[in-house]
Amino acid sequence: MPSKGKSKAKASKGPSKPSTSSTIxxxxxxxxxxxxxxxxxxxxxxxxxxxxxxxxKPEDFKKKIFMVPVLMNLLIMAGIFWRIRTIGPFYMKMCSSLMGRFNETTIDTNSIPWQDSVREVLRRTGIFMIDLLIYVFIWPWPRDFFAGRAIGNPVTWRFIVGFRDxxxxxxxxxxxxxxxxxxxxxxxxxxxxxxxxxxxxxxxxxxxxxxxxxxxxxxxxxxxxxxxxxxxxxxxxxxxxxxxxxxxxxxxxxxxxxxxxxxSAGGSAKEEEGRRKIIAFKDELTAIGKENLFFRWIELVQFESSGPDGFGPEQQRKTMAKAKEMFEAQGVDFDEFWKKIGGMEGMPGMDES
Structure with a gap:
């Protein structure tokens, strides 16, 4: 992060428009x-x-992932259209009744008990609330998915860009x-x-x-x-x-x-290299069908490094001995495995002298 002496500049929060960048x-x-x-x-x-x-990620994988929200939003839209089709005539009759045209939705409070009037009002209020919640909370999902405009929408993106590796x-x-x-x-x-x-x-x-x-x-x-x-x-x-x-x-x-x-965003170059090593470590174990070893390794290192004696070189050597036994118990040559991914240098917590 910058020094405090340079911290008086203000971040931009204005509308987007072209501007001339400072030479500093x-x-x-x-x-x-x-x-x-x-x-x-x-x-x-x-x-x-x-x-x-x-x-x-592979193109086929992206297609499978994208099909999930497509199908989900199509189902939501089908449910909403079904709701409109079934409840629409009721609302039309309600509007007609409000305009003075007598129909089965008209409530004649003079000829029916007040308890029935209250019950009918509560029933209709429940119907209105359900449809309002659908409109406010559920309808925006398919609307934004298929026709969102502020930052575009996934369907337009896929239609124009397609699927690529x-x-x-x-x-x-x-x-x-x-x-x-x-x-x-x-x-x-x-x-x-x-x-x-x-x-x-x-x-x-x-x-x-x-x-x-x-x-x-x-x-x-x-x-x-x-x-x-x-x-x-x-x-x-x-x-x-x-x-x-x-x-x-x-x-x-x-x-x-x-x-x-x-x-710089994620930390120092050393930390970045450590993360890269962890990813390579996990991917290599996954490739040979031993992904469970990755999680057992993480648990082992976390347990040993949290001990009262710290995680100095001697403790690291003991941890490596335990890890070697764990790997070889599952038929993985520990030394050859580390050679394949470039050694332990850079692994978080495993490069102290």
Missing amino acids: DPPAPFTRPSRKLDEFLTKLSKQHIYITHIDS KEIVVRRSRRWDLNIGNVLDEDSEGSRLAMDNVRKAVDPIWMSERTGYLMLNREWDLDWKAMIQATKLVDKKTISLDDFKTTVLIHHDDFGWMAIESA
Whole structure:
């Protein structure tokens, strides 16, 4: 994070419009984004934080994942249309009755007991409430899925982009970004919130376990329009696909668009290498059908490192001996396995001298 002497600049919260970037470089860990991204950046809102990355999950896997929300939203729409078809005539008759045309929905309070009138009013109130809840809470799901406009929608994105082995994913911060204030002020609660949310969002282990579509959560939206625009720029060869590697983009009044590449966003280069090693470790065990060893390894290291004597070199050697027994009990050559993924150097907690 930057020094406190540079923390008086204000973060931009104004509407998106082209602006001339300052000639002064932003403080670390921020850098200037690649000039190749200039055309893409003009299409982003300055009010939000963005994360770009390349989704390398297999095309068939992405198709299967996408079919789940498609089928779910089609079922919801079918249920809503069925509800409209069955309840629609009732509402039409109610409106007709309100206009003075007598029908079976008309309540003649002078000829029926008041208890029956109250019961009928409560019944109709229940019907109205059910339909109101459907309209307010359920209808927006298929509406936004098939026809959302503010940041686009998944159907338009898939219709234009299709399914690819390598896809550009653009995440956009949700409403929590309204409270971050000056992101360069390392002592502010808002800055810490922003950096915490960013670190979680770019964690390599978390990202390796899901395709882009599954990264929607309470902190981040997917910006479908930005994803379409980025893909079009790559298809036109205006920008390279590699320019959308894992990068955090934040706008600031004094510095314009600022970037943090994945190693800085997630921690030090050493921490990034450790995460990469863990991913390789897990993937290699999964490939040989021994994924359970990964979780047993994590449990073993966590248990041994939490002991009262710390986790110094001697304790690490004892842990490695236990791990070797655990691996070889399942037919995995411990020493050959580590050679295959490049050794233990860089593994968190396993590289102390």
